[in-house]
Amino acid sequence: MEQFEFTEHSHRRYNPLTGDWVLVSPHRTKRPWQGKVEKSGQDNRPLHDPSCYLCPGNERAGGFTNPDYTDVFAFQNDYSALVPDIPDGKYEKKDIFRAESERGFCKVICFSPRHNITIPEMEVPEIKKIVELWCTEYNAMGALDYINHVQIFENKGDIMGCSNPHPHGQIWGQYSIPVEPAKESKMQLDYFSKNGRTLLSDYLEEELELKERVLVENDHFVALVPFWATWPFEAMILSKRPVQNILQLSEEEKESMADAYKKLTVMYDNLFEVSFPYSAGIHQAPTDGQDHPEWHLHMHFYPPLLRSATVKKFMVGYEMMANPQRDITAEQAAQRLNALPKNHYKQN
Numbered sequence: 097m098e099q100f101e102f103t104e105h106s107h108r109r110y111n112p113l114t115g116d117w118v119l120v121s122p123h124r125t126k127r128p129w130q131g132k133v134e135k136s137g138q139d140n141r142p143l144h145d146p147s148c149y150l151c152p153g154n155e156r157a158g159g160f161t162n163p164d165y166t167d168v169f170a171f172q173n174d175y176s177a178l179v180p181d182i183p184d185g186k187y188e189k190k191d192i193f194r195a196e197s198e199r200g201f202c203k204v205i206c207f208s209p210r211h212n213i214t215i216p217e218m219e220v221p222e223i224k225k226i227v228e229l230w231c232t233e234y235n236a237m238g239a240l241d242y243i244n245h246v247q248i249f250e251n252k253g254d255i256m257g258c259s260n261p262h263p264h265g266q267i268w269g270q271y272s273i274p275v276e277p278a279k280e281s282k283m284q285l286d287y288f289s290k291n292g293r294t295l296l297s298d299y300l301e302e303e304l305e306l307k308e309r310v311l312v313e314n315d316h317f318v319a320l321v322p323f324w325a326t327w328p329f330e331a332m333i334l335s336k337r338p339v340q341n342i343l344q345l346s347e348e349e350k351e352s353m354a355d356a357y358k359k360l361t362v363m364y365d366n367l368f369e370v371s372f373p374y375s376a377g378i379h380q381a382p383t384d385g386q387d388h389p390e391w392h393l394h395m396h397f398y399p400p401l402l403r404s405a406t407v408k409k410f411m412v413g414y415e416m417m418a419n420p421q422r423d424i425t426a427e428q429a430a431q432r433l434n435a436l437p438k439n440h441y442k443q444n
């Protein structure tokens with residue numbers, strides 16, 4: 097019997113943050129691909145779009161008007177999925193039916209007054225302003241007694257269901273800890289209780305020694321393709337120092353985070369020479385007033401593109417019924433991203 101190789105043989109990989117598994121089938125990358133390889137259409141968006149509800153000075157729903165903001169801008173979502181004023185409610189029947197009321201609120205944050213720019217095209221000091229706004233909002237929302245979890249996230253690209261191309265993200269705060277961070281909370285606490293170090297500190301140490309899946313390394317942050325990646329070009333940005341939340345970042349660390357965010361998204365855009373769509377979000381400690389030494393700040397990037405600007409990975413069939421599956425290994429994905437030019441393709 098030949099020896100087991102990650103690059104040749106199907107295997108499952110464990111995600112220590114969630115306890116989930118992913119099936120990796122590297123032999124399938126040898127299948128001939130007969131789909132079209134094409135770039136998406138030219139982007140001719142204006143600097144300011146009078147019909148965009150996020151551009152400075154424009155009118156939004158409910159008669160609100162955006163100020164003439166010059167860098168970043170946050171406002172309460174005019175169509176919030178969560179609202180603060182909800183009566184307490186609980187429904188339980190047998191051990192089967194359970195429901196409970198949920199309070200919270202949702203904000204939208206504009207990354208730039210410029211309608212036609214994206215993160216990889218912005219300068220690091222401009223991106224640092226976004227990190228600073230995340231801090232302000234995490235702090236303010238987290239201080240409310242009915243907010244125990246603050247979810248900062250970004251949906252980019254119409255393929256991700258993002259309805260407006262203006263560069264923006266969202267922040268949702270809520271009473272309960274939602275499913276994904278709750279899994280990660282438990283796994284990180286188990287690890288920390290046993291080892292006295294954060295799970296991601298020990299993980300990062302291995303990755304920095306191996307350098308096989310690392311995409312970006314600067315003074316305080318690392319971007320990498322996690323060993324257990326499920327999306328073809330999934331990545332994670334994590335702090336070198338085990339900080340529990342963004343408020344613990346120094347000025348230098350905030351700049352490093354902005355730098356890693358830019359460099360990773362430049363790689364993404366260069367991969368298929370298209371404004372690369374993804375969902376990204378920050379996982380950090382709950383805002384429940386407790387100390388959480390087990391929590392290690394990180395940001396996930398889940399991009400759906402597989403082979404070109406238009407061929408997307410679908411999480412269907414086996415993925416819906418069993419668990420996620422991928423063809424190229426995490427190492428191969430990192431290799432492809434690392435082989436790209438470092439300048440944004442539009443500047444070449």
Ligand SMILES: [Zn+2]
Nearest residue numbers: 148151211262
């Ligand atoms: Zn706009």
Ligand SMILES: [Zn+2]
Nearest residue numbers: 113280379396
């Ligand atoms: Zn996470």
